[in-house]
Amino acid sequence: MVYFDYVKPPTLEHLLEGLRQARFEGAVLAGGTDLHVKIRSGVACPRVVFDISDLAPCRGIVEQGNHLRLGAAVRMSEIVASAAVRRKAPALAAAALQMSSRQIRNRATLGGNIVTASPAADAVPPLLAADATLVLLGADGTREVPLAEFLTGPGKTCLGKSEVLTEVVIPSQGPGCRSHFVKVGRRKAQAISIINLAGRIDIGQDGLVRDVGIALGAVAPTAMRARQAEKALIGRAPSAKNLAEAAALAAEECRPISDVRATGSGRRLLVEAWTLRLLHLLCETGGARSGGRNS
């Protein structure tokens, strides 16, 4: 067991000041569903935690033009319930719904999922496929960083010690754009993903792929874009043959490890099979099944 102080800062300024004073011994607590696990196992040992779960500037879901801005402390259950997310980022809504259990979804936040930087984090592939950016606030003001650059390794990010993530911005998607998310777990609820993936596709009037984003989780040190697979599709027709070719490329370019959940080669098989299924879903059904198996 570990013992620490608990602070609930009323404003972002108080939070930053608190973090500064705590130096390297402070931690941000959002839902706590990762932080408490880390504290219990000794991976994290903060002297003081700062609870941001009710901090107003981190709490909203706002449509700004065609952009979607989500506060870092928005909970997964709020994402599931948000009509704006279901409309603008259905893959993210699907990921939030398939994550864990209702109890965890009521606590777990989007920001926590990103900052934890687990290669298997479920909300990350949909954001990565959608080219999301993050708003970071530090003593020197804010900076905006693409999610792809933010994640630097398993459990590693470019977040400064006294910086916080305040917002996630999903850029506007083309009107014909579809997105979808797939989670492969060992059971139907409450399972850490063996692999997860998200796709976004924009097919032009000519029937050719105009733009595509494929993001794979749990098959590399960080969630990754399957750039080769994407390249192979752009400007081409989404035929069964082309989709199969892209899926094979995705399996080739991922770099899975073997762990207790699956072997590396098993993961590669899953990536190929599910990328193909994902692409078919995107092209045939319009994707965006925001349904899931969880309840």
Place this chain on the structure above:
Amino acid sequence: MTHGNVIGKGVPRVDARGKVTGQTKYAADIRLPGMHYGKIVFSPHPRARVLEIDCRAAESMPGVRKVITARNLPGSNRYGYDVAHRPVLVPEGEETRYIGDAVAMVVASSEELADRAAAAIAVRYELLAPLTSPRQAMEPGAYLVHAEAAGNRCCLREFVHGDVAVGFQTSEVVVEQTYFTPRQEQAFLEPESGVAYQDDSGVLHVISCLQDPYGVAEDIHLALAIPKSRIHVKGTPVGGGFGGKLNTTIQVHLAAMACLAEVPVMLVLDREESFAFHPKRHPTEIRLKLGAGRDGTIHALEGDVIADAGPYSGRSPEVLGLTMSALMGPYRIPNVLTRAEGIYTNNLDSGAFRGFGAPQAAIARECLLDKLARALAMDPLELRRRNFLRPGDRPTSPMLGDSPVSLELLTERIVEKLGPKPSAPKNSTKRIGRSICFDMPVFDVGAIPVLGKSGVGAAVEVHSDGSVSVYAGGTELGQGVTTVLAQMAAEQFGLPMDRIRVEMSDNWTCPRAGRTSASRLTFGLGNALLLATGRLRQTLLVRAGKMLEIAAEDLVLEGSEVRLVGVPAKALAFAEVAWMCSDRGDNLREEGWFRSAEDRYMYGHTFMAAAADVAVDIATGEIEILKLANVLDMGRVLNPAMAFGQLYGGAIQALGYGLMENMVTVDGQSKTPSFAEYVIPSALDIPEEFVAEGVETPYPTGPFGAKGIGEAALNCTTPTLLNAIADALGVEITAVPIGQEHILAAVRNQKLM
């Protein structure tokens, strides 16, 4: 015997209200005045020499009442079922054998202080290379986990029947395969926990969740040299055991803490400690060979089981004895040679788990039978039926028994339950598979030679107000034994359920009843209870006869009265008769002692059939269980609601065993140390169509004709799922658990896409 009043009815569990409202007191809910908290320091290394244990820092911390190492312990410091070779605390100079070995303990005034003090105990280790696989441990020259166990052999069980050489010679088709089964965790919700204190008369009281109060008392006596007359062990309602609490868990440690700290102590393991500490289902490698004639008649079976026994003997010899015996299943096989070997390693410990070695055997046997069916181009159900034991046959097993063989009846019922085989939608990547498998799970009927202490006692007392107390030494694990015993007593006395109180799991107040395992309580305790109630009924009827001036033979106990048969008006209230018995000095407390004849090494057999329909998507590897069914011959169903609960629960554990569960170790360290990594089925994984059915062929020696059913449903459900998947794909499955990626690999290898 008149019955049917409460027997056979789904009466509510007697413990339902307390459990549903949260009022039931589990061990960790107990609070005693002056209670302190214990913490065990476990070895972080599977194999290391303990060089030095420095307790000075911990001892000087505030609130710390006592720090304990092997030096402080009275007695032998050894305990354990089968061989008492497990140290309570590993002493300086000796080696640890797995990550569940304890090296020191603290007792402090709060949990927090106990935690901090435990962390302050500095142990210096010399790290040594652990043995992490049975194959490696069997190699000549391998270091010995126990100096006296050559070749690291924990046990070897062999069974010979007929002549396999001849059997294979006369076979026209021979199939052989090696199967690998994983280590399965019981995954009970309530961790090992308890409180202990020594009272002013020097009696040690241990109140804890356990499956065998007498075994625990034995171990405390062995390890700490406390006379048995001064050890009181009381079991609390158990939040799941499944075999994981069958051996002594933390009770010896707890007893030592209470005696040495001289205060009441509570000890509760956390999840990681619990997972690391208790024995699990043996991982096995099973080579099995079957020979048959062209017509499908089996001529010979040869099987070789190598199991990881972990660091200590415990239940391994018994469990592997059952694995060896269960390889034949409910089939006639004239020539058999099976052996099962348990090998010591520094991995997690192996021991009892619902099914007790039989589920591993069922996987190998039923999967190989399907392979034989394919080799013969024969319907797998037809192959099985040709080889079924027939009424009057003796089992092809050292575990003989006299349960009526009802395999054809089970077949009829399960085929009916299955209905027509579903078909996959057109142009779909889904493939449909079906399987039906059989088994004959055993239960203890009181004459198991290897267990020795199989006699079962139960005491029944009729109070002077006509209420009844039953004292039964078995343990309520959630299986419902308390309710079943109350039903039996209510039936015997013609009383409503609420007039019966059942006290269980106490080595002082209850007659010796042995362990709660081997699906034995309904049968054993039930029979003991019937003996006791039989004598009490006689006492009551004789007394009532005198009061009414009627012969006792003409009286019956029903409707809370003693009545003259056929003349309901001629009756006395049960309570009035009880009061008169008490007043006149009749003995109103009887003890029944049940034990099968010593020379009949008999088992009960609960014949079962399991069936599954699955849809497997060859594009993604997804497995969907369309229907899962099992049908058991339960002899007599005493309480349908609870009996079917057992069947469903067992099937779900079997599903987890086949499709997701595996407690993985690498270098002796657990890679699945908690429920975050160790995955068991969730409510959403339960098949849409999930059927459990009973047939009733009364078991002549069972109470009201009942059999033991607690473990049975787990047995052949796993291979049924595997065979259904194999049937869908036309592939062979030889290792579990099997997941989507394994399906994809099989599809690729077979070029099914």
